[in-house]
Amino acid sequence: MNRSPWTQARRAARMNPSIIREILKVTEKPGVLSMAGGLPSADTFPVEAIKAACDRVLTHNAREALQYAASEGFAPLREWVAAKVEGLGMRVSPDQVLITSGSQQGLDLVGKLLCDAGAPVAVETPTYLGALQAFTPYEPIFASLASDDEGPLPSAIEALPHDAPGTRFAYLLPNYQNPTGRVMSAQRREAVVAAARKAGVPVVEDNPYGDLWFDQAPPAALSSLWPEGSIYLGSFSKVLTPGFRLGYIVAPSEVYPKLLQAKQAADLHTPGFNQRVVHEVIKGGFLDEHVPKIRARYKANRDAMAKALAQSLPPGCEWQSPEGGMFFWIRLPEGLDAMTLLPRAVDAGIAYVPGAAFYAHQPDPRTLRLSFVTLTPELIAEGVDKLGRMLHEALALTTAETTP
Amino acid sequence: MNRSPWTQARRAARMNPSIIREILKVTEKPGVLSMAGGLPSADTFPVEAIKAACDRVLTHNAREALQYAASEGFAPLREWVAAKVEGLGMRVSPDQVLITSGSQQGLDLVGKLLCDAGAPVAVETPTYLGALQAFTPYEPIFASLASDDEGPLPSAIEALPHDAPGTRFAYLLPNYQNPTGRVMSAQRREAVVAAARKAGVPVVEDNPYGDLWFDQAPPAALSSLWPEGSIYLGSFSKVLTPGFRLGYIVAPSEVYPKLLQAKQAADLHTPGFNQRVVHEVIKGGFLDEHVPKIRARYKANRDAMAKALAQSLPPGCEWQSPEGGMFFWIRLPEGLDAMTLLPRAVDAGIAYVPGAAFYAHQPDPRTLRLSFVTLTPELIAEGVDKLGRMLHEALALTTAETTP
Incomplete structure (x- = not known):
């Protein structure tokens, strides 16, 4: 034929x-x-620290680092993440941390779990292109939120459809957003989260750039304002190296087991070697x-x-x-x-x-x-x-x- | 609320x-x-070779290895894969090779590209559980192919529904299948591929165990018998280490660009560091x-x-x-x-x-x-x-x- x-x-x-x-x-x-x-500047990659960490991991923990590993991620790295996001006002257990293959994978897992064909997903105007690409295969309808220099308007979130099929989530980038560079004020964060809560629309907070502030740290994470209604995505790509492809999701206990299942279906687990090397680099306060x-x-x-x-x-x-x-x-x-x-x-x-x-x-x-x-x-x-x-x-x- | x-x-x-x-x-x-x-035996992991390779990559190519990289994969590794599958009877260009985060990700990308809600996907009886998990989020209907000690029966493939929505693909494991350990004879391979071709059902060939033969190498790959109708999945997990999460897809040129797009949406690219280290280990004939x-x-x-x-x-x-x-x-x-x-x-x-x-x-x-x-x-x-x-x-x- x-x-x-x-x-x-x-x-x-x-x-x-x-x-x-x-x-x-x-x-x-x-x-x-x-x-x-x-791309982050390659001049910022801590080559010698990574080299030394590779050597230590392969000298002391090669059998574990080179074997299959837990889908949740390397336990000490999950603990590190839980402690790290405390600095953003989030109080979470390491059990809520899922290590991902870059935060792009976090977006894919969120899409895999929460999107249904024909159901709305709210995004900022404009928004991170990679997120649109990650969600698209799951066939959502995008709802573009009217936005200003501080991010999306709370009124736009309140107006999201919540009748069936219901808006699945609002995808928000509060800190130095890609592409606009804008940051949400503390006031805007509160208003946005209050609106999402009122509308019953969960928040997916993507924060790859939050550590890259110049004069003052950004306000507390959206996820700190509504822990049970928020999924938080973080990354090591901008503060250490993108070439190890390491990110993380922090999710409410209600959602975590399903995200974990999506992760296991996607690639079993993020490379254990990479997780151990990065933990070895950062565990003593390197960052x-x-x-x-x-x-x-x-x-x-x-x-x-x-x-x-x-x-x-x-x-x-x-x-x-x-x-x-x-x-x-x-x-x-x-x-x-x-x-x-x-x-x-x-x-x-x-x-x-x-x-x-x-x-x-x-x-x-x-x-x-x-x-x-x-x-x-x-x-x-x-x-x-x-x-x-x-x-x-x-x-x-x-x-x-x-x-x- | x-x-x-x-x-x-x-x-x-x-x-x-x-x-x-x-x-x-x-x-x-x-x-x-x-x-x-x-799990493969950790005693087989070539720790010293990997350690030396990490050191060489970070000494000579750190900036590239630690930066974002191409979604297709590291070019010399793609060339290595194209040469490797020649030994299975496949003649492919490196342009047809997509490096994945383990072959589990290959399954996810195949599902993301080819599955539609309610459309059949044919699987062996029994089949690899991880594939069922990878395809399930894309909501296919599974069609279990009647199988014997040599694998699925050609008659079962011929009988697959090809009216709309049409069977999307047959997922086949010809070599030392997980879980049964069975291998398809050369004769069965030909009959199975002929049946798939006749039915217009593409083949997704998963071959993580093909190198682990004991007395004689298995017959040529299914993909060698019908190159334009087959996607081939391979892995470094069983012959080198699973902890680096490295696998690959070989796909016809017609399908490759869409798989690449699915890969980019899923995690941008497989860690460049891992790809370079593995290539550094294997390039001189180590395997x-x-x-x-x-x-x-x-x-x-x-x-x-x-x-x-x-x-x-x-x-x-x-x-x-x-x-x-x-x-x-x-x-x-x-x-x-x-x-x-x-x-x-x-x-x-x-x-x-x-x-x-x-x-x-x-x-x-x-x-x-x-x-x-x-x-x-x-x-x-x-x-x-x-x-x-x-x-x-x-x-x-x-x-x-x-x-x-």
Whole structure:
């Protein structure tokens, strides 16, 4: 028979190549200064500490580290996480901690457990693209929450549908959100959680950037305000290394056993070796000295980009200086489209991610995301200068076109 | 409000604790000789080679190994896999290789891509429990294929429903299957693939045990007989270490991009560090010397268990001596139930897995699985002797009960 044996499953039809992947492919050219990727600076990876930890784990615990392991994760690492999130106002038992293969897997497990075909999932406007990708195979309907500079509006959460099939959860990023860099104030957190509670909509709180604050730590976690109604996702990718793929979920006891089952079905367990090595690195307080160095480095980069943007960008561009994290979010003047301009940017020797990729609905074509952590301050200045020139030219053309 | 904010999603309702997990909990008692687990022998882990490889990777390629990496996997490892499966009769490009977080993740990605709610997926009778767990969240209907000592019957595959919604795929384990230890003959492979082709049902071939043959290598892979209609899953867990969680998918070019997208949504990528370390260990032909040692060791264990079973088990028990892999599959005499007997086995100081866990439908309560790779030959003899005594006693009781 000639027809393909691969049936076009409904689910498969929904899965499409990542826009960012395609963008990164286009922008990865020699000589291009890329502010597109979301990569932490490789200069911050504590190579020697990791090397020593690998050696110790393989000298003292090789048989356990190289064998199959518990789906919940390495017990001392779970204890470490439980103690760590206490600093965010959360009081949890290590039994509520599930170690995941990066926090991206946490998103997948949440989707696998809580999404049903046709049931709404609420997301911020805009939101983390990887979350949209993680939830999509489970066929939810996305509800985009109206949002401002402080995050989603409580009124938008209160208005979520709670009749059957009911909104499954609200996916929220309170700290230095990817892509906007925005942070929720303490007041907004309380209002958002109160609204979610009132609407009976659980909160899935994603916090990969929370440790990367510059002047002051962000307010307490959303999960601290409504422990029984919140799932919290954390990560070691931004404070230690993404290459070990280590994250964690903190979940209420009511939900934990099902998440654990989803985890076991997904990959049995996160590599025991990686968990032991990371625990070996951090157990003596390593991050207390290491993370401030990352903060200082990223803050200097943020300052360099803030200065360069103010100097170079044409009038009509809007942005806020982020108080942490890795990204600036720029809104271009009326008439400019960040996706359309990307090839010109690459020709000019720089790259960014058009913001349209981060919207579940009605993308704002004027937005773009710039990372300030991959390049040095000098190269940031150079890159933003090139971006500014390109935008000035584009704006001149637009004006020329629209002027009779 | 008082009701729980966690809606009982339809999907979540299908996810239940693993039976094996529960069994292992019950059987993990001090002094119990466990033949229950599916763990490779920790004595086979090449600790020194791994330690040296970690050191080399962190000395020469730390920045790349610790950074985010490509979702497809580490290119030299993908090339190694493409060359490796040539030995199974498969001619594939490295572009068709996707590195996964263990082959369990391969199962999850296959489910995520190909399963639709209510569409049939064909499985062997019995089959690997972890696959049932991986596919279940995607809500398929399982079709159990009538099977004999050589695997599923071609006639059962031909009879699969191919009208809408159509059987999505047949999940097959040709080599030393978990749990039965059976291997498909070359003739059966051809008949099974011909039947699948005729029925228009793709094959998902899972081969974690194929390298663990004792006297002769198994016949060519199913995927070699129908490359465009087969997805192949492989693993480093049984030949190197499970603790690094490394497996791979080989997929036709038609399907690969969607699997890649599913992988990216699931965990972005498998740890680059782990991939580089494993490639560093194996690139110079390490497995050519290492795997024969595992084979020799496991063969001696198989022989010890075969001898002990012949000596100790009561008449009416049935089994075949496996030609590779890790498991014996025993069928008890009429009237005995392996699940019911498990607490008595644990009291007697031994543990096995009741076979009922491995059936999608109509479990055979008389079956049980014994691993022969975790214990030494001496302890295998002791364990099987205890199992035999327990079964003799149980049988005597059954006979007493049924004799008026």
